[in-house]
Amino acid sequence: MSAFVERLRAEGEKRYHDRHRYHVLMHEGRLSRGQLQQWVLNRYYYQTRIPIKDALIVSKSEDPAFRRLWLHRIRDHDGDAEGEGGLAMWLRLADGVGLDREEVASCRSVLPGVRTACDSYVELVRTRGLLEAVASSLTEFFAPDIMSKRVAAWEKHYPWVDPAMLAYFRTRVTRARKDAEEAVAYVERHATTPELQDQCVAALIRKTEILWALLDSVYAACVSPKLAPKARLRHDRKEDKTMLLYPEKGLVLNATAADIAKLCTGENTVDGIIEKLSKKYSKDAATVQREVIGLLTSFAERGLILE
Amino acid sequence: MRPYTLIAELSYRCPLRCSYCSNPVDWAKHRDELDTATWLRVFREAEELGVVQLNLTGGEPLVRDDLEELVAGARALDLYTNLITSGIPLERARLENLRAAGLDNVQVSVQDVEEKNSDRIAGTKSFTHKLEVARWVKALGMPLTLNIVLHRGNLGRVEQMIALAEELAADRLELANTQYLGWALVNRQALLPTREQLEAARVIAARAKKRLKGRMEVLFVTPDYYAEYPKTCMDGWGRRFLLVSPDGLALPCHAAHTLPGLHFDNVRNQPLAEIWTTSKGFNAFRGEGWMQEPCASCDRRTVDLGGCRCQAYHLTGDAAATDPACKLAPTHGLIEAARGESRAPKTVALHYRSAKPVARP
Numbered sequence: 001m002s003a004f005v006e007r008l009r010a011e012g013e014k015r016y017h018d019r020h021r022y023h024v025l026m027h028e029g030r031l032s033r034g035q036l037q038q039w040v041l042n043r044y045y046y047q048t049r050i051p052i053k054d055a056l057i058v059s060k061s062e063d064p065a066f067r068r069l070w071l072h073r074i075r076d077h078d079g080d081a082e083g084e085g086g087l088a089m090w091l092r093l094a095d096g097v098g099l100d101r102e103e104v105a106s107c108r109s110v111l112p113g114v115r116t117a118c119d120s121y122v123e124l125v126r127t128r129g130l131l132e133a134v135a136s137s138l139t140e141f142f143a144p145d146i147m148s149k150r151v152a153a154w155e156k157h158y159p160w161v162d163p164a165m166l167a168y169f170r171t172r173v174t175r176a177r178k179d180a181e182e183a184v185a186y187v188e189r190h191a192t193t194p195e196l197q198d199q200c201v202a203a204l205i206r207k208t209e210i211l212w213a214l215l216d217s218v219y220a221a222c223v224s225p226k227l228a229p230k231a232r233l234r235h236d237r238k239e240d241k242t243m244l245l246y247p248e249k250g251l252v253l254n255a256t257a258a259d260i261a262k263l264c265t266g267e268n269t270v271d272g273i274i275e276k277l278s279k280k281y282s283k284d285a286a287t288v289q290r291e292v293i294g295l296l297t298s299f300a301e302r303g304l305i306l307e
Numbered sequence: 308m309r310p311y312t313l314i315a316e317l318s319y320r321c322p323l324r325c326s327y328c329s330n331p332v333d334w335a336k337h338r339d340e341l342d343t344a345t346w347l348r349v350f351r352e353a354e355e356l357g358v359v360q361l362n363l364t365g366g367e368p369l370v371r372d373d374l375e376e377l378v379a380g381a382r383a384l385d386l387y388t389n390l391i392t393s394g395i396p397l398e399r400a401r402l403e404n405l406r407a408a409g410l411d412n413v414q415v416s417v418q419d420v421e422e423k424n425s426d427r428i429a430g431t432k433s434f435t436h437k438l439e440v441a442r443w444v445k446a447l448g449m450p451l452t453l454n455i456v457l458h459r460g461n462l463g464r465v466e467q468m469i470a471l472a473e474e475l476a477a478d479r480l481e482l483a484n485t486q487y488l489g490w491a492l493v494n495r496q497a498l499l500p501t502r503e504q505l506e507a508a509r510v511i512a513a514r515a516k517k518r519l520k521g522r523m524e525v526l527f528v529t530p531d532y533y534a535e536y537p538k539t540c541m542d543g544w545g546r547r548f549l550l551v552s553p554d555g556l557a558l559p560c561h562a563a564h565t566l567p568g569l570h571f572d573n574v575r576n577q578p579l580a581e582i583w584t585t586s587k588g589f590n591a592f593r594g595e596g597w598m599q600e601p602c603a604s605c606d607r608r609t610v611d612l613g614g615c616r617c618q619a620y621h622l623t624g625d626a627a628a629t630d631p632a633c634k635l636a637p638t639h640g641l642i643e644a645a646r647g648e649s650r651a652p653k654t655v656a657l658h659y660r661s662a663k664p665v666a667r668p
Contacts, residue, residue, distance in 0.1 A: 024521070230450030230478050232411060234385050238309060238357045245387040247412045247452050247479050247524075250311065250359055301521045303478060 013142040015208035020215040021297045029157025035222045042114040049118045051077040053125040060130040089168035096165025113217030121210045135200035136207040141180035147172040223307045226266030231304040309357030310549040321367040324430030326657040327491035337554045343373040347380040352579035354384040364391035375408045382409025394440035413444045414452035420467040430659045441475045452479040458498035465508040469515045484530035497655040537614025537630035544592035557582045562617040566626045601635045
């Protein structure tokens with residue numbers, strides 16, 4: 001692997017959304033039925049954007065060989081006939097988790113944050129050159145096993161989902177690897193200067209941020225965090241700070257963190273917490289969302305909240 | 308400087324006789340336990356001093372009839388209260404009362420993953436009941452810490468220990484390698500593992516820690532006999548921990564009063580704050596002034612703070628010496644010799660904790 005590809009791999013891997021809290025919860029079997037449904041419903045909107053961005057990529061190329069190579073991605077998603085292809089398979093998955101297929105297909109219930117994230121991906125591809133657009137498609141390259149992991153996790157933890165409905169994930173196991181290899185080869189061949197390589201890395205990072213933002217929106221809407229039985233808040237008179245205590249340990253919280261912890265009652269969604277805090281501190285919701293989800297993730301990794 | 312944790316050793320009495328017990332070998336001499344009112348005053352004074360965590364331990368804290376009252380008193384002070392227990396003797400009704408009194412966490416120890424071995428180390432039939440207690444803790448909606456002391460006889464079963472903790476839905480698993488002080492030093496030859504045993508267990512624990520992140524906290528305490536540098540014992544002498552022994556001595560750690568020539572004050576006679584800040588015993592090994600070479604000029608002196616004073620004394624006879632666990636210590640050969648012994652296994656009889664002290668090896 002060339003140093004450049006290694007750099008792409010390293011930058012992408014550490015930001016890939018398989019590390020997002022929502023995916024961790026999904027793969028550990030800890031999402032409720034409703035939480036899993038919301039992921040399927042919202043992620044469908046992302047799926048609908050993929051053939052559109054791939055068509056944009058095709059339109060940027062002057063090379064018939066590249067266009068032929070890339071066109072199969074559109075066919076993979078849209079199928080050769082009605083009811084075939086990745087999008088149709090995703091709607092079967094929607095059936096499998098008990099969603100209303102028509103509602104999912106209409107995309108009318110998609111969260112605004114998810115819509116913004118997915119649209120910005122299409123916009124990224126629309127406004128950049130071919131090389132960066134291809135580089136932004138590389139994300140599956142970093143976690144070739146995410147799909148097989150997902151199939152195994154769903155079969156184990158969500159037995160109420162008909163395993164036949166997991167067809168989409170299964171087909172992606174081999175397809176994703178092949179797609180990624182083709183795209184990596186293209187980027188490696190064409191990113192011939194340090195500047196071009198930097199642009200590719202930047203485009204890829206932007207894409208990982210988009211995938212992350214999608215999950216942030218779903219997490220914020222679908223999780224109502226509650227302090228775990230082992231965690232207890234205490235006001236510390238010595239330093240006039242709030243502490244979050246748990247067996248043998250304690251965290252000293254700053255003012256924002258203390259507000260967030262106090263709102264972890266199980267009655268507020270993460271979105272609700274974000275709204276309250278952005279009002280209180282007159283800060284924009286996007287900044288607060290990052291802070292809140294970042295803090296909740298660090299709590300969750302210590303087992304201090306139930307999600 | 309404030310202490311964050313008060314370790315309240317409510318009693319040295321215990322129905323178990325573990326051969327690695329960290330209580331002093333002459334525990335039976337300390338018969339005069341503090342009464343309820345004094346403990347409650349100690350909790351109050353500790354809280355005023357900055358303490359936020361209270362560990363109720365022993366011996367076995369359950370032998371105290373006033374445990375419910377002590378827990379309620381601690382809770383009234385908003386202390387995070389952790390009961391460190393063998394689970395013997397405990398009935399479900401009493402556990403419910405303790406929960407109602409405000410107990411935050413229960414730490415139950417087992418000595419192994421199966422009855423015969425666990426009971427052999429404990430010196431009494433106890434394993435089955437311990438598991439029952441652990442299940443009650445979770446059934447009552449309380450957090451559970453499972454504590455297992457590791458040694459050469461059980462290190463090979465770390466995988467099963469993790470499985471047991473998962474089955475019990477423990478919130479925290481402490482895989483604590485024996486620290487060779489007190490009864491464990493008496494029994495060192497029978498307990499000290501080989502490096503290979505330890506390394507294999509460490510790898511298994513590290514994998515579980517990663518896998519269980521966010522669900523169960525897995526703690527693997529390495530024995531300093533196999534570390535390059537000494538542990539930062541108690542996070543430093545008189546820095547974060549304050550311990551009160553059953554008969555009222557305020558100490559920086561559970562073995563500090565075994566060091567000769569140090570004076571420790573009793574909470575019966577003096578306010579805790581005064582002892583913490585001014586007593587000779589607490590100040591003896593604070594800072595760096597007491598350090599000898601190679602510690603005094605070592606870059607790591609601010610990291611491990613000189614290591615364990617009790618280990619230094621019990622192995623070298625000098626409490627201010629560099630902890631022999633440190634590879635830079637002139638007395639490190641003592642540790643290397645003990646490691647060497649671990650490689651030449653022979654059957655050594657265990658000295659069970661008893662009221663009659665035994666000689667050190």
